[in-house]
Amino acid sequence: MKDDPRIEVEGLRKRFGATQALNGMTFTVRPGRVTGFVGPNGAGKSTTMRVVLGLDAPDQGRALVGGQPYRTLGSPLRHLGSLLDAGALQPSRSARNHLLWLAHSQGLPASRADRVLEQVGLAEAARRRAGGFSLGMRQRLGIAAALLGDPPALMLDEPFNGLDPEGILWIRSLLSSLAAHGRTVLVSSHLMSELQDVAGHLIVVGRGRVVADTGVPELLATLSANRVTLRTSAPVAATEALARAGAIVHAKGADTVSVSGLTGEAIVTVLNAGGVPFAELATHRATLEEAYLELTRDAVQYRGDGGEETA
Amino acid sequence: MRGLRVLHAEWTKFRTIRGWVLGAVGAILASVLFLLAGTASTNQSSTQHTQDAATLPVGPGGEAVNDSFYFMHEALTGDGSITVTVTALTGVLAQEPGHTSPGITPWAKSGILVKQSLEQGSQYAAMMVTGAHGVRMQDDFTHDRAGLPGRPSAASPRWLRLVRAGSTVTGYDSADGVHWTEIGSARLAGLPATVQVGLFTSSPAAVQTSGSRGGTSPAVATGTFGHAALGGPWARGSRPDRWQGVQVGGDAGTSGSYAENTSGAHTQTGSGFSVTGAGDIAPVVGGPTLGPAYAIENFLVGTFAALIVLTVVAVQFVTTEYRRGLIGTTLAAAPGRERVLAAKTAVVVTVAFAVGVVVAAISIPLGRQRAHATHFLVFTVPRAVELRATLGTGLLLAATAALSLALGAVLRRSATAITAVVVTTVLPYLLAVSGVLPAPLAQWLLRLTPAAGFAVQQTLPHYAHVLTVYTPASGYFPLSPWGGYAVLSGWTMLALAAATLLLRRRDG
Structure with missing residues (x-):
């Protein structure tokens, strides 16, 4: 597991009522680089991540973490750290206590909570009610929770939301260093510009399927935008x-x-x-943003006759 | 191992929300406040009781008893037998003050008695005729066996016999004095060599069963006996003509009373006696016959307030996770849905049980003290029964907390889940015990709804051979303490099963 912390998604299909949220989503996230997971809102990024975590059951297909379904992992936070929703907090519980119950659920000592609070720069606010935190602080707390089990793989959904420019720089360098240490890092965003200079690989999605799965240099070179x-x-x-x-x-x-x-x-x-x-x-010179717009143009057009999508 | 980690995590979640911890403490305070409000009155009629208003006699099993009757007796040593005919059992009722009319209560008793001593609550065995239940053999208050049916008359008398052999007393009856039937045999371990033997009459007050709580009026009975024949060693030196008459207990006790211008008495009639008396030899029960007194469960009246507070806490323990999306984090950390639900249930069950036991441990002694200060009787129950009520209060709150949690998980909305628990549990209980509803409806509610679980707090005993108004309003649940608790537990299990199923099926 520690040797091969890849995240594999195979042929995921999932329908919510009239909406086909996932439509054959397939990709593999490999260690050692930051993989950007991009696509317009409603493309199926969050649903894919929820399926990986075993929170949503797919109608078809499967997702594996290190070769195993997430639900079968013993102490899952030691295998895959994740951040889905920075607002998923009980407002009256302190930041440290939020991490404390998570630590206890994985058999981790309380010292891990203090360690990750320092790592994300929240040591000073550890005893404060999480309900009083700004969105940026909540993102940091969510990232602290993802780092709690020192996992070989991380999966973060829109971690840049609500961060100030300094925060965005901090998270980019954090992600780069995590990947440099051989971890698998999957980061979703609906804005390609946020992934500029940090993502080494991109999985571009639209309408519940992968539009492009490519390295960043290759993508830029093949574009007609030069x-x-x-x-x-x-x-x-x-x-x-x-x-x-x-x-x-x-x-x-x-x-x-x-x-x-x-x-x-x-x-x-x-x-x-x-x-x-x-x-x-x-x-x-083409930017990643232009590359993304060109790639997703088809998906957006396709969406035009496909009706509403879930965000 | 995984289960313990999840339990540890859920416990940490619970204890790190100040509102929930304060809720548990508040539940205790709320129930004690209800106790203080409920015991605020003073007993105005306490001076009417000549006995110490704070105690009831206690029988051999630790239960509260009435042991008040008219007794013509003699002390006799060793083994022996007593045989007598009863030719009539009559009585008077005083349903209106100053007015008596002929009549007899169903459990008016007259017959022969072998008793450890004249102390109230001492061991005994008796053969008797009754107002409406034929010949009976009774011993040590709680045991009752049926003999020949019907009331005696001069044309159709009843023959009664008791035989003492060591610590065993055996009862017989006969319709003709020739053919005898053994009714039963009582082992009275505390019987000394010398016992009190003789004729007795008692009559509990008449009970009006109309109305949810009912009332009582004085009733007096008279038994007419033929010659009392003593056998075996008792025959030597016995002088039935010199037997002494005495009102055991001094008065007719809590469940009986003499009508105006009547009193316990005996008169010689030919070779026999007629014996008049009031009172009862029977365990004390609740309802109108008990009069102004508290039972243990009266001190636990505030339990429902603690239940409401704990319901709010238990429901929120799960619904806040849904409101904030925290359930996703919880299930990402512990993917086993059943394990998470079990851990959450274990946490609220433990907290609620502790709250319930503390509520009972505070309320029972405090209530006793308040009762003594305000001159009310406290219904005495065996230690084991008091312990069952104490632990039962914990179990009652534990099961309802688990029910609340399960409904919270099913409905995922605090207001809906709290309302569901209050409407199905607290409301039926309050409506039933307050006497607002007709007794049959109240009884059905306490059989079918989770409110049946409150039966586990009932300490008032139910005896087929003691008449009172056995309704929820007088403290009687239709199901046994554990039977009622089983109904509540059934609902809880059902809700937990539904919650498990939904958690497994639902996304997130």
Whole structure:
């Protein structure tokens, strides 16, 4: 188990009334890197996580943690730490007591509660009622609970919600260091920008199924979004020359064309060789956000004729 | 091992919410407050009792008894027998003050008696005719056996015989003095060599069974005996003509009373006697015959208040998890649904049991002290019965707390679950014991609803051979203490089974 803390999801289907929440969700989360779990609200991220934790029963398919169904794990929090809902707290119970009962449920000593409170920066607020916590503090407490059993795998649902910029930086570095120590880390978000610079792998979902399951560098490289914008007084000649060289060219204005399929250097060489004049050349690097929008465009269109989705 | 961890976790959850811990303490305070309010009155009629108002005589089994009757007796040593005919049993009733009319109560008794001493509560065996239950053999208050049916008359007398052999006394009856039937045999371990032997008459007061609580009026009976024949060693030196008449107990006791211008007496009639008396030789029961007195369960009147408070706590112990989504965290930490429900149940059951036992341990001595201060009798019960009421209070609260928790898990809404418990448990109990409902309806409620469990607190005993108003309003549950508790436990088990099933089936 400790050697292979992967999270496997195989062919999950789940229907809530008229809504098909999961529609063949399949992926594997591997250790040693942060895996981003992205998709629009209602894509089935939270439901998938609830199925992994044995909280929701799928109509079809199965989910395994380290090769075992979650419900069969002896002290589950020592195998998979999770944060589903930072608001799942009894308001009048203190932060430390919240972690204390969780520790007792796993046969862990009270000192673990104090240790993780320090780790998430809540040591000072340990004796305060959790009901008085800001959303950011609750997220930290939820992450403390996930870390309580020092598990080899973590699964966090929207942990960036309610965090201030400092908090977002903190959680990114925490996730990176957890992954660097060989842990499996699955982090969901509906905003790709939150995962920028932290996720090494992405599982993009829409409409209850996986749209893309890919490494971040590969994703960026394959995108058509690597374009060059060219300003020229001879757009027709430029288009002909570049098309002959294998590029895809779109006219964008009277003196502007958009070129994809060739690097900036190759474009300059082709234009100079053909004697085509040009005034300005701007290369445009794709962001993860654009990649995500392009990937989920189909899912969103598909949603258009599929009715309402659960959030 | 896993179960213990989950139990530890649930206990930590419980003790870290101050409101719940205060609720447990508040439950105790609430019930004691009800006790103080319920024992605030003073007994105005206490001076009418010549005996110490604080105590009832106690029988050989530790139970409260009436031992008040008219006795024509002689001290006799060793073994022997006494045989007598009874030719009539008549009486007068005083249903209106200053007015008597002929009549007899069903358990008016007249016959022969072998008794340890003239002390109230001492051991005895007796053969007797009764007002409406034929010939009986009774011993040590709680034992009753039937003999020949019917009331005696001059044409159809009843022959009665008691034979003492060591510590065994055997009773016989006969319709003709020739053919005898053994009715039964009593072992009276405390019987000394010299015992009191003779003729007695007693008559408990007439009981009006109309109305939920009923009332009583004086009744006096007279038995007419033929010659009392002594046999065996008793025959030597016995002088029935010099027998002494005495009202044992000084007066007719708590369950009987002489009508105006009547008193215990005996008169010689030919070779025999007629003996007139009032009172009873029987265990004390509740209802109108007991008069102004407290039973142990009266001191536990505040239990229902503790029950309501604990219901709120037990329901919230599970519903807050649903309201806050905490149930997801709980089940992620302990995926075994049954184990979580069992651990939660164990926690509330333990807390409620402790609260119940503390409530009883405070209320019973405090109630006794209040009763003495206000000159009320306290109904004496054997130690084991008092212990059953004390532990039973704990068990009653434990079972209702488990019921509340289970309903909380099924309904997942505090207000609905609390209302369900109060309506099915507290309300039927209050309606039944307050006498608001007709007795049959009250009895059915206490047979069918979880309120049946309150029977476990009943210390008033029920005897077929003692007449009173055996209704919930006078302290009598239709089911036995453990029978009633079994009904409550059945409901609790059912609710827990439903909760288990739903927890297994439901998501989250």
